[in-house]
Amino acid sequence: MKLYIPINGNPMKAFLLMLGGLFTGYLIAFALIFFAAKLNAPFGEILFHQAPVTAEYVRWMFVLSTPLTFGFPVLWVARTYKPGQGLSFLQINKPTTGGIVLFALLAMVLGQGFISLLGEWNSHLVLPQSLAGLEQWMKSSEKQASDTMNLVMQTHSYGVLLLNILLMAFLPGIFEELLFRGVIQNLMIDSLRRVHIAVWITAFVFAFIHMEFYSFLPRLALGLLLGYLAVWSRSLWPSIIVHVVNNAMVVLMTFSAYNKVISPDIEKSMEHIDPVYGVVSLAAALWMLFLVKQLSDRKETTQ
Known part of the structure; x- marks a missing residue:
């Protein structure tokens, strides 16, 4: 069963899907950050502005947010915009x-x-x-x-x-x-x-x-x-x-x-x-x- 619906090369639908992917990726990243804050007290204190930001906190934010926020829309559009030609569309092949x-x-x-x-x-x-x-x-x-x-x-x-x-x-x-x-x-x-x-x-x-x-x-x-x-x-x-x-x-x-x-x-x-x-x-x-x-x-x- 396919987890995506092909949109057959429609740029406008692909733009909407990309925005949806950005939002979804951001929500997942935020959920992971919130979960990490619950597991790690110092991390949570920084997240909720109860302690100053540290370098380690910022690095974890990079790790958790960058791949998900940017990766989700890329994956969704590549899989649906031109099914079977995603790598070619992205020009990475x-x-x-x-x-x-x-x-x-x-x-x-x-x-x-x-x-x-x-x-x-x-x-x-x-x-x-x-x-x-x-x-x-x-x-x-x-x-x-x-x-x-x-x-x-x-x-x-x-x-x-x-x-x-x-x-x-x-x-x-x-x-x-x-x-x-x-x-x-x-x-x-x-x-x-x-x-x-x-x-x-x-x-x-x-x-x-x-x-x-x-x-x-x-x-x-x-x-x-x-x-x-x-x-x-x-x-x-x-x-x-x-x-x-x-x-x-x-x-x-x-x-x-x-x-x-x-x-x-x-x-x-x-x-x-x-x-x-x-x-x-x-x-x-x-x-x-x-x-x-x-x-x-x-x-x-x-x-």
């Missing part, structure tokens, strides 16, 4: 090449100057006086998210560093790409028949859902890079690899700065980017993306 991955990673690295420039512009966001309350909430939310991530990433232990890379690079890198580029972007393309619009909408949703508005533009740029990598490489693997490496770099940079392997002020040095350098960085990243497309086109024609 399509191999890539070392050259494509290399140019994809170079696009990410060379584009850091432009992303830093966007971050500088984004940090100066000021809302009208009538929205002062919203602006205060945005700043408070951003600081809380930053403090939480620093709490998790600031450690002297190499074992904890490896655990952080697993939880904060591999888990989101894989599951977020499966959802955003594998499901949402491909459904957008099937629905709108406009690749560029689909990539931009998906990148916007990707940036918005993180709820960190003073880093919205850098995350939008990352979403665009990941989106075009998925489209032009014809495989989800370059996007997954770049996402994982990007997150791992943040974890490693924070660890290195905290342990004074590199200057703790290195982030401040990136707060003032010469616009010319930013434009050159953008041009270099776009050139690498063009090379990804060229290699993929050549690979496609030789098969």
